[in-house]
Amino acid sequence: MKTRSVYVCQECGYRSLKWLGKCPSCGAWGALVEEIERGDDTKRTEHRALEPVPLTSIAQTTVERLRSGIEEFDRVMGGGIVPGSVTVIGGDPGVGKSTLMLQLCARFAQRNPLYITGEESLEQIHYRAQRLGIEQEGILVLTEQAVEDIAATIASQAPGIVIIDSIQTMYGRQLESLSGSIGQVRYCAAQLVQVAKQTGIPIFLVGHVTKEGMLAGPKVLEHMVDVVIQFEGEGNYAYRILRAIKNRYGSTNEIGVFEMSKCGLAEVRNPSTLFLSDRATPAPGTAVTAVIEGSRALLVEIQALVMQSGYGMPQRVTTGFDYKRLQMLIAVLERRLGLDFIRCDVFVNIAGGFVLRDPGADIAVCAALVSALHNRTIAERVVAIGEVGLTGELRQVSSMDTRLNEAAKLGFSSAVVPPAVPIQSVGIELCTAYNLSEALTKLVM
Ligand SMILES: Nc1ncnc2c1ncn2[C@@H]1O[C@H](COP(=O)(O)OP(=O)(O)OP(=O)(O)O)[C@@H](O)[C@H]1O
Ligand SMILES: [Mg+2]
Numbered sequence: 493m494k495t496r497s498v499y500v501c502q503e504c505g506y507r508s509l510k511w512l513g514k515c516p517s518c519g520a521w522g523a524l525v526e527e528i529e530r531g532d533d534t535k536r537t538e539h540r541a542l543e544p545v546p547l548t549s550i551a552q553t554t555v556e557r558l559r560s561g562i563e564e565f566d567r568v569m570g571g572g573i574v575p576g577s578v579t580v581i582g583g584d585p586g587v588g589k590s591t592l593m594l595q596l597c598a599r600f601a602q603r604n605p606l607y608i609t610g611e612e613s614l615e616q617i618h619y620r621a622q623r624l625g626i627e628q629e630g631i632l633v634l635t636e637q638a639v640e641d642i643a644a645t646i647a648s649q650a651p652g653i654v655i656i657d658s659i660q661t662m663y664g665r666q667l668e669s670l671s672g673s674i675g676q677v678r679y680c681a682a683q684l685v686q687v688a689k690q691t692g693i694p695i696f697l698v699g700h701v702t703k704e705g706m707l708a709g710p711k712v713l714e715h716m717v718d719v720v721i722q723f724e725g726e727g728n729y730a731y732r733i734l735r736a737i738k739n740r741y742g743s744t745n746e747i748g749v750f751e752m753s754k755c756g757l758a759e760v761r762n763p764s765t766l767f768l769s770d771r772a773t774p775a776p777g778t779a780v781t782a783v784i785e786g787s788r789a790l791l792v793e794i795q796a797l798v799m800q801s802g803y804g805m806p807q808r809v810t811t812g813f814d815y816k817r818l819q820m821l822i823a824v825l826e827r828r829l830g831l832d833f834i835r836c837d838v839f840v841n842i843a844g845g846f847v848l849r850d851p852g853a854d855i856a857v858c859a860a861l862v863s864a865l866h867n868r869t870i871a872e873r874v875v876a877i878g879e880v881g882l883t884g885e886l887r888q889v890s891s892m893d894t895r896l897n898e899a900a901k902l903g904f905s906s907a908v909v910p911p912a913v914p915i916q917s918v919g920i921e922l923c924t925a926y927n928l929s930e931a932l933t934k935l936v937m
Contacts, residue, residue: 497667499524502674511669526667526675555741558653558694560599564749564759565592567786568721568734570742573653576692577741578685580659580713582699583723588732588752589698592723593655594620595756596696601628603652606645610637610661610671624756637671639664639680643687651693656684658698659713681716714738725752726845731766732757746786764791764902766844777864779935780875780904781856782895783848789891789898791875793843794853796860801837812842813857814849821858821880828884829929831865852889854880855908858928859935870935871906874923875899878910884928886910896920908934 499508501524506517514521557572566572573579583589590609594617597605609617617633632651636642639662646654656662662680663671670676681697688695699713714720720738725731734748749760760766768780768791777796782789794813801807810818818840825831840857842848855876863870877895879887888910889895896907896918906921908931925931 495528495530495666497526498529499675500527525678526669526673528664528666528679557741558600558603560596562596562599562759563761564734565596568736568746568748569719570736570739570746573694574718574741575694576688577718578681578688578695578697578716579719579721580697580699580717581721581723582701582737584701584725587723587725588750588757589723590657591620591624591752591756592734592750593657593696593698594626595624597631597653597655598624598626598628600653601630604630604632604649605653605655606632606634606649606651607655607657608634608636608642608645609657610635611658623754637662639683643683646687646693646695647691650691654688654693654695656695656697658700659684660700677713678716681713685716729845731760731763731844743786747788764789764898768793768843768902774869774872776867776869777860778843779856779860779863779870780899781853782875782877782899783850783853784889784891784894785850787894789895790846791898791902791904792846792848792853794848794856794860795841795843796857796864797839797841798833798836798861798864801835806833806835807837807839809838810840812845812847813840813853817851817854818857820882821854822861824880824882824884824928825858825861828927829862829932831862833861833865836865850889851879851887852877852895854878855886855925855928855931855935859932862932863936866936868936873903873905874908874935875904875906876908876931876935878908878925878931880928886925886927886931888912893918896922 499511501515501520503520503523504515504518506515508524512524515523555574557574559566559572581589597607614633614635659677659680660672663676664679667676667679684695718740722735722737724733724735730752732750732752736744736746738744749763750757751760779794780791782791808818822833826833855878858880859870859876879889881887899907900918900920904920906923908923908925911924911926923934925934
């Protein structure tokens with residue numbers, strides 16, 4: 493079969509034998525991506541009618557997932573790794589992708605995992621393994637970048653699981669463009685997806701994230717693979733969050749929490765303690781809420797600082813919280829409660845570097861703001877859970893029982909919540925508030 497490489501415009505489909513910066517057809521810049529074109533012999537001229545099957549007649553196969561025993565990882569994967577699946581793990585430089593993958597190999601040591609690296613030497617891998625205390629026999633390591641050879645090796649060695657670190661360093665011999673280009677990344681991923689589907693061997697592709705926070709060789713890769721997970725970490729903090737972005741075999745709501753140390757990544761089974769700062773003495777401007785991440789609740793501390801503005805334009809600065817949401821909550825506090833933040837700088841920070849996305853934190857954010865404004869502390873051992881509407885009304889949020897259970901588990905004695913909380917007896921006193929003003933009276937002493 494004859495093949496040749498052509499450059500195809502991703503905007504209009506224009507084909508060219510040479511790379512061009514600008515598409516002559518539609519004028520798009522940098523849109524030409526190298527692809528492999530098959531010769532004429534694959535173009536069929538005769539047609540045949542195909543036979544669809546009834547959905548109910550398909551024999552049910554039970555998928556046996558491979559569980560690594562790393563709970564935080566297995567949960568994000570939807571309960572374990574599905575045979576023949578291809579997973580992309582993305583993340584910023586140095587976040588710990590290679591570390592996690594090597595630790596995963598250690599867990600599957602009896603299945604002869606194959607770790608293929610295109611960016612580090614065998615000595616570097618060995619040094620990392622030593623540092624992580626990985627001594628298990630059975631892990632195979634290879635430094636290679638040519639994807640055709642890698643595919644052949646996987647087929648002949650039949651390892652239990654394969655790691656490709658990273659997809660951006662791999663290249664296909666048939667393409668002329670540099671490794672890491674969209675054409676190469678797409679071609680290499682396609683080859684590896686094919687191997688995974690044919691052999692039933694699960695393959696992990698480590699993917700670097702570009703400045704925009706997208707996987708290089710961007711969305712293209714996400715469509716081709718079964719699972720996309722993202723490994724995130726906040727520069728100065730040791731904790732790392734593993735998040736599913738796409739999962740053909742499970743929910744994308746789950747997160748896994750890890751802590752990075754010199755001995756590698758350790759699971760954090762009770763992340764709430766991580767995000768609650770040392771609360772021995774409650775300080776003005778701090779409030780605690782319970783948010784939902786996947787199937788779990790986490791307790792998070794919100795810190796606010798309100799101070800006289802030195803300049804004409806008051807500042808609103810947030811870390812880990814949506815800036816627009818803060819402006820909305822301040823507007824509600826001003827309009828509905830007659831509070832005055834006009835000449836104040838407002839800072840909101842989520843302790844531990846956590847990023848809050850749950851509207852259930854609204855009451856607690858308002859409480860932290862008012863507490864900071866009046867320099868009064870919030871009642872001890874109280875959590876605030878609920879969404880705040882524009883009229884200052886409080887709204888119910890999802891999974892209230894999970895949130896309350898977590899708060900009770902960590903020793904909180906009461907919770908300020910919107911009306912009609914369905915659950916009663918979780919060992920925590922419920923203080924119902926109908927609007928923001930009532931909630932704040934209960935919270936801020
Ligand atoms: N001796 C050490 N003590 C503590 N932490 C370490 C040590 N060595 C490495 N680390 C941690 O491991 C991280 C590097 O991990 P790893 O190489 O797995 O990241 P990565 O995501 O694969 O990076 P890259 O993008 O370069 O491939 C460092 O950023 C650091 O946090
Ligand atoms: Mg790495």
